[in-house]
Amino acid sequence: MWQVVGHKWAVDLLRRALAGERVAHAYLLTGPPQIGKRSLALNFAQALNCLDEEKPCGQCLACSKIAHGSHPDVQVIEGEGGTLKIDQMRTLRREAALSPLEGRWKVYIIRQMEQATAEAANCLLKTLEEPPPHVILMLTASEAEALLPTIVSRCQVLNLRPLTTETVQRALQERWGVDVERTRLLACLSGGRLGWAIAASQNNVVLPQREKHLDEMLELMGQGRIERLEYAQQLSRNPEAAPELLHLWLSWWRDLLLAASGSTVGIVNIDREDTLRAQAQRYSLGQVRDFVEALRAAAWRLEHNANTRLTLEVLMLSLPAR
Ligand SMILES: [Zn+2]
Secondary structure: OOOOOOOHHHHHHHHHHHHOOOOOOEEEEEOOOOOOHHHHHHHHHHHHHOOOOOOOOOOOHHHHHHHOOOOOOEEEEOOEOOEEOHHHHHHHHHHHOOOOOOOOOEEEEEOOHHHEOHHHHHHHHHHHHOOOOOEEEEEEEOOHHHOOHHHHOOOEEEEOOOOOHHHHHHHHHHOOOOOHHHHHHHHHHHOOOHHHHHHHHOOOOHHHHHHHHHHHHHHHOOOOHHHHHHHHHHHHOOHHHHHHHHHHHHHHHHHHHHHHOOOOOOOOOHHHHHHHHHHHHHOOHHHHHHHHHHHHHHHHHHHOOOOHHHHHHHHHHHOOOO
């Protein structure tokens, strides 16, 4: 049984490919972080190498080895210090040429392909151009546009979309045993990213940190230029945390957009509805929309390696005043 939550169309597509022996040599799974790309890739690796009739069974030796990261023919390759290096791709190329040791297929799951250096990407391209018959490459990335077109064109692209709040909520309750009161807030906050919701449910830092970050933003709205620039500077010392913070701010300002247009159905920050309603009275729809755009633009720039401090400074100065 496929263990993937949601993404039914993608599971169906892979299942049909497997049943019809029409498996592609390379897939590219795209979508926001923690949406389930790696889980789907691992589940597919299980389906490919499962020893049971009903693939993937999740129980056989192959399935459980893959789940525990100990199957010799299934490898997950990740960047080191935020970079996928050419040495990693050279090793892959060399090992991929050898026959599988235990399974039917050798599966290489390459995470966050956008982190590959130009040399690494070109090295992988060689493997993609002439894949050994027993090799399947599963690339993941936030978006296809971040990769070389020559790489994308050699992959079957599956763009995974956020799950519905209900799907995330049900999965948290039924599969991960999270208590009902927390599931709704976590599901709303996750933005359809089940991986985020699971991690947040198991980590006592995530929710208090969100509270802190929201409070800081509300406070900053009442502050002037100097405090705002200081805040930007402080954030830019920890550039890995910036995208998640912008994601949180974006959720808030999207909620305000909903509240300003007179509806709180579908808001994410359900525990702060009163503050949202009060703020919605204070700003024009145009102001809110402009800041949502500014947040999107800043997130895009950070993803495309713009100067973190400068990007955050510009953003902080455009945060509407209280
Ligand atoms: Zn199995």
